[in-house]
Amino acid sequence: MVKHDPAAVAQWKQQTSGIYNRSAAAYDQLGPHYFSYFGRRLVELMQVPAGASVLDVATGRGAVLFPAAAAVGQYGSVVGIDFAAGMVAETTKELALRGLTNVEVWQMDAEQLEFPAESVDYLLCGFAVFFFPQLDRAMAEFRRVLKPHGRIGLTTWGNAYRAQAQWFDETAADYLPPRTPAVQPAFHTHAGMEGVMEAAGFADIQVISEVQEFIYASKEEFWATLWSHGTRKALEAIEQTAGPEGLQQFQAEVFAKADAVMQADGIHQQFPVLYTLAAKPGSPIPNPIRNQR
Numbered sequence: 001m002v003k004h005d006p007a008a009v010a011q012w013k014q015q016t017s018g019i020y021n022r023s024a025a026a027y028d029q030l031g032p033h034y035f036s037y038f039g040r041r042l043v044e045l046m047q048v049p050a051g052a053s054v055l056d057v058a059t060g061r062g063a064v065l066f067p068a069a070a071a072v073g074q075y076g077s078v079v080g081i082d083f084a085a086g087m088v089a090e091t092t093k094e095l096a097l098r099g100l101t102n103v104e105v106w107q108m109d110a111e112q113l114e115f116p117a118e119s120v121d122y123l124l125c126g127f128a129v130f131f132f133p134q135l136d137r138a139m140a141e142f143r144r145v146l147k148p149h150g151r152i153g154l155t156t157w158g159n160a161y162r163a164q165a166q167w168f169d170e171t172a173a174d175y176l177p178p179r180t181p182a183v184q185p186a187f188h189t190h191a192g193m194e195g196v197m198e199a200a201g202f203a204d205i206q207v208i209s210e211v212q213e214f215i216y217a218s219k220e221e222f223w224a225t226l227w228s229h230g231t232r233k234a235l236e237a238i239e240q241t242a243g244p245e246g247l248q249q250f251q252a253e254v255f256a257k258a259d260a261v262m263q264a265d266g267i268h269q270q271f272p273v274l275y276t277l278a279a280k281p282g283s284p285i286p287n288p289i290r291n292q293r
Helices: 004-025 035-048 063-074 087-099 135-145 159-173 190-199 219-227 231-260
Strands: 053-057 077-082 103-107 121-124 145-156 203-216 269-281
Touching: 004 087, 004 231, 035 063, 035 121, 035 145, 035 269, 053 063, 053 135, 063 077, 063 087, 063 103, 077 087, 077 190, 087 103, 121 135, 121 190, 135 145, 135 190, 159 219, 159 231, 159 269, 190 203, 190 269, 219 231, 231 269
Parallel strands: 053 077, 053 121, 077 103, 121 145
Antiparallel strands: 145 269, 203 269
């Protein structure tokens, strides 16, 4: 999504931060905790070394932040930023509980990073690039703050995830006014992510596709998890448009779909993910994945 009308950008950011402020307490705390898994995997694929400086953009509840902190160790540093004050507050509490001294969490806009140029070794961003209303500005900021040898790693949903989510979107559309879909880059395809990175001036681009299965213990857990992340936006819109009765009817449809696919141990869902790895031009740090081949 690329918007350059200041009023539209401000409205989008206010609405989006509001959704995640209301989701913050439960975010990635319910269900199978898939964001935590994907955060660990991103840090693993990037092979973040001890002593590195890491910036985690859209840190949420620390799915990438905490694995990065473990990787860099006591001589490294990690800063997590998030636009939603609620996420920052919750993750700051978790930092205190864990007693981490090499990690900070700040409220900040990814499109206006408050860091000096060429000050970060690694920049990581999990499942957030598709939320930036001015993607070109965010990507330019990412490139600006990375050191000449810096590397960047992003996660987005794979193409098959869109197909899985289609039933939810189509069912929800019955309860909502018609809308024009936002025009976005193809974040769900290899070519789309390569295009995003090339347009931002990154090099040594590699897109890795993986699928991981997770299990929801019950349809009630599945429903509660929907309220704990970005899907909350659709649920709140349904309640606002169709009222509490409409939301209950939508829930009944979701439960019917869940019953149809329920197995003995719960609801199985496969999550296809793209891990996009790249470097700031001139980077002397080799691509760790390619070197394994």
